[in-house]
Amino acid sequence: xxxxxxxxxxxxxxxxxxxxxxxxxxxxxxxxxxxxxxxxxxxxxxxxxxxxxxxxxxxxxxxxxxxxxxxxxxxxxxxxxxxxxxxxxxxxxxxxxxxxxxxxxxxxxxxxxxxxxxxxxxxxxxxxxxxxxxxxxxxxxxxxxxxxxxxxxxxxxxxxxxxxxxxxxxxxxxxxxxxxxxxxxxxxxxxxxxxxxxxxxxxxxxxxxxxxxxxxxxxxxxxxxxxxxxxxxxxxxxxxxxxxxxxxxxxxxxxxxxxxxx
Amino acid sequence: xxxxxxxxxxxxxxxxxxxxxxxxxxxxxxxxxxxxxxxxxxxxxxxxxxxxxxxxxxxxxxxxxxxxxxxxxxxxxxxxxxxxxxxxxxxxxxxxxxxxxxxxxxxxxxxxxxxxxxxxxxxxxxxxxxxxxxxxxxxxxxxxxxxxxxxxxxxxxxxxxxxxxxxxxxxxxxxxxxxxxxxxxxxxxxxxxxxxxxxxxxxxxxxxxxxxxxxxxxxxxxxxxxxxxxxxxxxxxxxxxxxxxxxxxxxxxxxxxxxxxxxxxxxxxxxxxxxxxxxxxxxxxxxxxxxxxxxxxxxxxxxxxxxxxxxxxxxxxxxxxxxxxxxxxxxxxxxxxxxxxxxxxxxxxxxxxxxxxxxxxxxxxx
Numbered sequence: 001x002x003x004x005x006x007x008x009x010x011x012x013x014x015x016x017x018x019x020x021x022x023x024x025x026x027x028x029x030x031x032x033x034x035x036x037x038x039x040x041x042x043x044x045x046x047x048x049x050x051x052x053x054x055x056x057x058x059x060x061x062x063x064x065x066x067x068x069x070x071x072x073x074x075x076x077x078x079x080x081x082x083x084x085x086x087x088x089x090x091x092x093x094x095x096x097x098x099x100x101x102x103x104x105x106x107x108x109x110x111x112x113x114x115x116x117x118x119x120x121x122x123x124x125x126x127x128x129x130x131x132x133x134x135x136x137x138x139x140x141x142x143x144x145x146x147x148x149x150x151x152x153x154x155x156x157x158x159x160x161x162x163x164x165x166x167x168x169x170x171x172x173x174x175x176x177x178x179x180x181x182x183x184x185x186x187x188x189x190x191x192x193x194x195x196x197x198x199x200x201x202x203x204x205x206x207x208x209x210x211x212x213x214x215x216x217x218x219x220x221x222x223x224x225x226x227x228x229x230x231x232x233x234x235x236x237x238x239x240x241x242x243x244x245x246x247x248x249x250x251x252x253x254x255x256x257x258x259x260x261x262x
Numbered sequence: 263x264x265x266x267x268x269x270x271x272x273x274x275x276x277x278x279x280x281x282x283x284x285x286x287x288x289x290x291x292x293x294x295x296x297x298x299x300x301x302x303x304x305x306x307x308x309x310x311x312x313x314x315x316x317x318x319x320x321x322x323x324x325x326x327x328x329x330x331x332x333x334x335x336x337x338x339x340x341x342x343x344x345x346x347x348x349x350x351x352x353x354x355x356x357x358x359x360x361x362x363x364x365x366x367x368x369x370x371x372x373x374x375x376x377x378x379x380x381x382x383x384x385x386x387x388x389x390x391x392x393x394x395x396x397x398x399x400x401x402x403x404x405x406x407x408x409x410x411x412x413x414x415x416x417x418x419x420x421x422x423x424x425x426x427x428x429x430x431x432x433x434x435x436x437x438x439x440x441x442x443x444x445x446x447x448x449x450x451x452x453x454x455x456x457x458x459x460x461x462x463x464x465x466x467x468x469x470x471x472x473x474x475x476x477x478x479x480x481x482x483x484x485x486x487x488x489x490x491x492x493x494x495x496x497x498x499x500x501x502x503x504x505x506x507x508x509x510x511x512x513x514x515x516x517x518x519x520x521x522x523x524x525x526x527x528x529x530x531x532x533x534x535x536x537x538x539x540x541x542x543x544x545x546x547x548x549x550x551x552x553x554x555x556x557x558x559x560x561x562x563x564x565x566x567x568x569x570x571x572x573x574x575x576x577x578x579x580x581x582x583x584x585x586x587x588x589x590x591x592x593x594x595x596x597x598x599x600x601x602x603x604x605x606x607x608x609x610x611x612x613x614x615x616x617x618x619x620x621x622x623x624x625x626x627x628x
Binding site for chain 1: 339355365369
């Protein structure tokens with residue numbers, strides 16, 4: 001593969017342009033967050049960290065960060081448990097019907113979240129789940145399932161079914177086989193799924209707009225309101241913090257994968 | 263030496279169908295306590311399906327599996343207490359050697375101290391004690407195979423099942439481990455059931471071989487018995503190599519007859535009781551190593567003239583293809599160091615063999 005065809009100048013510059021295009025909107029918030037002005041703008045007389053200080057000392061921002069974090073953790077636990085069990089079940093039974101189940105599990109990914117949000121709004125009302133921590137956790141947890149199903153199914157596809165046979169042949173019950181043989185083998189897949197489910201909940205806005213109002217005020221929701229009401233550069237500072245946190249999670253995922261392959 | 267630890271296994275009319283396909287067809291076999299039995303057959307002969315039915319991974323369509331006379335057919339694999347070495351070993355890659363070997367003890371809820379002692383004994387048995395802390399991928403193929411053996415034996419299983427245990431190894435290592443496996447069988451005194459398609463492996467290790475073809479048991483017996491007295495053409499051809507001589511039975515007598523093939527008359531002393539009716543067609547199996555090249559003036563009970571078609575030197579011997587007028591092409595293998603003639607293409611030669619060298623075999627049912 002190495003160096004038989006080296007890319008031409010045209011395709012090389014196109015590739016860089018594409019990469020730049022993808023990253024630019026993310027990068028632009030960094031100087032904006034460091035602005036010395038009182039409104040959303042690029043720095044003029046020098047850089048300043050005062051907007052970061054504002055965010056980290058404001059009870060509203062900190063409250064939202066904490067709320068988003070606890071919701072994301074709870075939603076991730078829900079997604080990982082349900083998604084892993086579903087993937088293992090489909091893998092073990094492995095009939096045509098299970099293919100259908102797997103496609104069903106991917107529905108939250110396929111359906112526009114605004115459609116999903118309208119549906120949630122309709123039936124969360126009578127259940128008393130609107131503007132409740134539990135309601136948002138359920139909504140995020142369920143829509144996070146597809147990420148876990150995908151990553152765990154991929155991990156299971158690489159799992160040697162003879163290992164399960166071997167375990168059972170040596171007298172292991174189903175739960176022992178699951179705990180000691182299957183789960184350790186697919187742990188990297190579960191972990192990847194957990195990271196994606198977490199990120200999904202962490203930056204989810206559309207559903208929160210529909211099913212939460214005052215008591216549940218997640219971080220994306222506060223950014224959204226901030227943009228609508230005033231153009232405080234604190235939002236850019238929050239955005240930078242968000243990007244750093246997400247980047248950290250993805251790096252953790254990568255590191256874990258590399259350790260498992262090596 | 264605990265021969266009492268061995269258990270007897272019986273198969274009664276075992277049949278397995280997959281839709282219209284019959285993978286195993288009415289196989290009955292008794293395997294005695296402490297025996298080393300090999301199920302031998304080409305791929306698709308049903309040998310692995312039989313092993314999987316014994317292990318409990320395949321539910322038979324008909325028939326039964328008996329352990330010491332008790333029907334165990336409905337038992338799931340985890341309730342059978344059989345040790346198994348899988349093809350490719352199926353070691354748990356995330357566990358060390360010691361953890362792999364301890365696995366069957368751990369599922370039985372054995373205390374850590376008892377577990378450690380048993381694991382050490384099992385690893386000593388396969389001479390791998392110093393590798394206890396390694397991961398399977400840090401071991402060679404032969405070492406992994408021995409870990410699989412230790413893991414399959416550590417919990418004192420009633421039987422040891424081996425699914426092509428040596429197929430992943432290179433030839434030299436395979437020969438070494440054949441001897442090791444046989445020695446291990448002697449030491450632990452347990453009943454071993456081995457599956458292979460490698461006839462050499464079957465001949466060298468087994469107390470008894472069961473030959474399978476198209477899902478049916480063709481013949482079972484001690485290796486020497488199967489080699490010397492194959493019942494059918496398939497057995498003679500699959501276990502070793504064989505020439506096949508076809509002709510008409512003349513002058514039948516108890517234990518022998520003359521076979522008329524073209525202008526040749528061959529003396530056959532098969533030593534088996536009943537005389538064949540004269541005039542019937544008969545098929546003989548004649549092993550290549552039982553044919554000799556006759557020197558000038560030398561005689562044999564059966565003599566045939568021919569010409570060498572081709573020859574190859576194998577170090578220990580010559581392998582010859584010889585064209586004969588009445589018997590077609592014959593293959594002969596002779597020791598190189600005492601060959602009476604130097605082989606050459608087109609060289610006229612005289613072949614000879616004794617009356618008891620060829621044995622009558624049946625054609626296989628299609």
